[in-house]
Each structure stands twice: as C-alpha cells, then as structure tokens.
Amino acid sequence: MGIRFDNPKRAFVGEECSFDREVPELISIGEGVVIAMRVTIVAHSSYIHEVAPVRIGSGVFLGAGCIILPGVTVGDHATVGAGAVVTKDVPERAIVGGNPAKVLRTDVEDHAEIYQRIHGRPKYL
Numbered sequence: 745m746g747i748r749f750d751n752p753k754r755a756f757v758g759e760e761c762s763f764d765r766e767v768p769e770l771i772s773i774g775e776g777v778v779i780a781m782r783v784t785i786v787a788h789s790s791y792i793h794e795v796a797p798v799r800i801g802s803g804v805f806l807g808a809g810c811i812i813l814p815g816v817t818v819g820d821h822a823t824v825g826a827g828a829v830v831t832k833d834v835p836e837r838a839i840v841g842g843n844p845a846k847v848l849r850t851d852v853e854d855h856a857e858i859y860q861r862i863h864g865r866p867k868y869l
Contacts, residue, residue, distance in 0.1 A: 774802030
C-alpha cells in the first residue's frame with residue numbers, strides 16, 4: 745500500500761517532501777500535480793487523534809514548504825502558497841496562503857493553462 749497517484753507519469757514531486765508514513769494509503773493525488781520541495785502531507789495526527797483521508801485534485805500546485813493536514817481536500821487547479829498550513833478544504837481554482845491558510849483568490853486559471861498560453865504548447869509533452 746502507498747500513496748495513490750491518478751497518473752504518476754504526470755506528477756512532479758520535489759526534493760525532501762514528506763508523506764504520512766502511518767497511513768499513506770489515505771493520500772490520493774490527481775493528475776498533473778506539482779508538489780514543490782519540502783511539502784508535507786499528513787493523513788493522521790497523534791496529537792489530536794485524527795485519521796482522515798487527504799485528496800489533492802488534478803492540476804494542483806503545492807508551494808514549497810506547505811503543510812496539508814488530515815481530512816483536507818484541495819480542489820482541482822488550486823494553488824497553495826509556499827509555507828501555507830492547510831487545515832480546511834480548498835475550493836477548485838482558488839489560491840490559498842498563510843497559517844492557517846485562507847482563500848486569497850477564486851476562479852483562477854490553472855497553471856497548465858497559463859503555461860500553454862505563454863509557451864504555445866502543453867506543459868506535458
């Protein structure tokens with residue numbers, strides 16, 4: 745058992761990332777996800793005695809050093825800012841940041857669409 749990727753060939757995981765070792769099967773990651781360095785995703789907390797699944801949607805960008813806590817769903821094409829601590833669900837196409845993370849913007853283009861507009865080709869070729 746382990747972390748579930750919808751399509752591991754279309755995901756990027758940066759250096760020194762940490763995924764829950766106790767219940768990694770509760771973490772699922774969508775297609776086209778970019779996980780920057782030192783991101784932490786946990787599906788359990790011994791301190792508050794919580795075990796809950798974590799779902800990272802498709803086309804999500806997780807900024808460097810952010811922390812995703814148990815029970816959180818990050819909606820498709822959302823962006824989590826560097827160093828954010830995500831304690832609640834993130835809506836689709838939203839940008840969140842801070843500790844605890846708060847919604848900064850909604851209805852934002854996803855990073856793959858922006859890349860294609862700038863470079864004239866899809867991000868994953």
